[in-house]
Amino acid sequence: MSIDTMELDTAGKVAAIPIDEIDVARPILFQQDTIGLYFDRLRKEEPVHYCRESYVGPYWSITKFDxxxxxxxxxxVFSSEAKLGGIAIQDMHSVEGALELEMFIAMDPPKHDQQRKAITPAVAPSNLLLLEPTIRERACQILDDLPIGEEFDWVDKVSVELTTMTLATLFDFPWEERRKLTRWSDVTTAAPETGIVESYEARREELIECAMYFKGLWEQRINEEPKNDLISIMAHSPATRDMPFLEFLGNLLLLIVGGNDTTRNSISGGVLALNQNPDEYRKLNDDPSLIASMVPEIIRWQTPLTHMRRTALQDWEIGGKQIKKGDKVVMWYLSGNRDDTVIEQADRFIIDRKNPRHHLSFGYGIHRCMGNRLAELQLRIIWEEIHKRFAKVEVTGEPERLFSNLVRGITKLPVRLHAR
Ligand code: HEM
Incomplete structure (x- = not known):
């Protein structure tokens, strides 16, 4: 059964649900990729929607771009503070608290602003320029080792490997141990229900191991000449070098987690989107300069983080609805990115859009993604190198998707490569 058929199969059912009973927090809707039907309905009928009962408690859904x-x-008015619940529809768990880690994505000003400012030099364009040749060299290695004409899983062999490799390059992390980064990223965001960790206790232990590992790297870099990896930059830059270690670690983990699943799923999502839209694939093959506009379009299309959540600090009206102080408010970026009152033909994947960066995948405001240039850089390099080598990355079977209402993930994508 194709993905399209699956969506059509549930369209009638979605239309028949009383609007008050719609609950878009259910991870299965994202795993089956039928969530778009629900968002289409909410945008049309009740763009600011209250769900009274769900496994994450009551919450507001904001579904339109503006x-x-x-x-x-x-x-x-809308806080990101961890102690109020944080930035995801499911209230933040306390493992970071147990380690006293702080992540500025889940802080309000003034602390957020100070920490963000301190990290900014590490992802500045000038540093990315320095890192680009190494990222490219390693991306080439991975692509060159892939089998031609044989079916394999793109997610494991390319998306996970490339993202992990890029992270290892960015941190100058011991190369042979780089999959530790993937593991720690998965563990940081995992709840036991996902099967990634057995219990919160097990998760805590792994994160302590991660903390100790990075402590070693940090101490090593402080005592060396400054280099252009992110750890060395942070250890030596006047803006960041005096951070207490746990603050440094929290922010490092934020960079690892922030850059891992999101970029990984954009790499897989792009391959899938091009296969579902063969005319767009043809356009790309005819004119690889379109990679520049295709990259932001892939990020819009995939929307690797489906939402960010806030908590209302006071009563506030939005879209004619009265939000109360303390309410949980969820901004569904995935829905806003399909809002055709703002994005022309929003439900189509078009690689040569006029204004491709006008999307919500990186958020807006003071928390707007700090790694957006880095994410785009990685995708650009990967697609340039894929284009040089392969006439087509053909999807040969159904993708498998992650059971999550936050990370819009593709867990398996069978493909076959056609040499150029
Ligand atoms: C914040 C998405 C890649 C680091 C965010 C936010 C989103 C996001 C939605 C929150 C925005 C808001 O609340 O308004 C993405 C997507 C990516 C990506 C879709 C890839 C396609 C990266 C990378 C890094 C990174 C590669 C760095 C290695 C961060 C950090 C924040 C953040 C540090 C917190 C910013 C703050 O709170 O001020 N990202 N991200 N992200 N992202 Fe990304």
Whole structure:
């Protein structure tokens, strides 16, 4: 059964659900990729929607582009604070608390602003320029080792490997041990229900191991000449070198987690989107300069993080609905990115859009993704190198998707390569 048929199969069912009973937090809807039907209905009928009962408790859904922007840019009313619940629809778990780690993505000003400023030099364009040749060299290695004409899983062999490799390059992490980074990223975001860790206790232990490992790297870099990897940059830069270690670690983990699943799923999502839209694949093969506009289009299309959540600090009206102080407010970026009142033909994947960066995947306002240039850089390099080698990355079977309402993930993608 194709993905399209699966969506059509549930369209009638979605239309028949009383609007008050719609609950878009159910991870199965994302795993089956039928969530778009629910968002289409909410945008049309009740763009600011209240769900009274769900496994994550009551919450508001904001589903239109402009309303999402209004919430995301109003941090004085809509808080990201971890202690109020944080940034995901499911309240933050306390493992980071147990390690006393702090992540500025789940903080409000002034602390957020100070920490963000301290990290900024590490992802500045000048540093990315320095890293680009190494990222490219390693991307080439991976692509050159792939089998031609044989079926294999793109996610494991390419998306995970490339993202892990890029992270290892960015941190100058011991090369042979680089899969530790993938593991720690998965563990940081994992709940026991996902099967990634057995219990919160097991997760805590792994994160302590991660902390100790990075402590070793940090101490080593402080005592060496400054280099252009992110750890060395942070250890030596006047803006970051005096951070207490746990603050440094929390921010490092944020960079690892922030850059891992998101980029990984954009790499897989791009291959899938091109296969589902053969005319677009043809356009790309005819004119590889379109990679520049295709990269942001892939990021819009995939929307690797489906939402960010806020907590209302005061009563506030939005879209004619009265939000109360303390309410959980969820900005569904995935829905806003399909809002055709703002994005022309939003439900189509078009690699030569006029204004491809006008999307919500990186958020807006004071928390707008700091790694957006780095994410685009990686995708650009990968697609340039894929294009040089392969006439087509053909998807040969159904993709498998992650059971998650936050990370829009592709866990398996069988493909076959056609040499150029
Ligand atoms: C924040 C998405 C890649 C680091 C965010 C936010 C989103 C996001 C939605 C929150 C925005 C908001 O609340 O308004 C993405 C996507 C990526 C990506 C879709 C890839 C396609 C990266 C990379 C890094 C990174 C590669 C760095 C290695 C961060 C950091 C923040 C952040 C540090 C917190 C910013 C703050 O709170 O001020 N990202 N991200 N991200 N991202 Fe990314």
């Amino acid at each position: 309303d999402i922007m209004a919430v995301d840019t109003n941090h004085k």
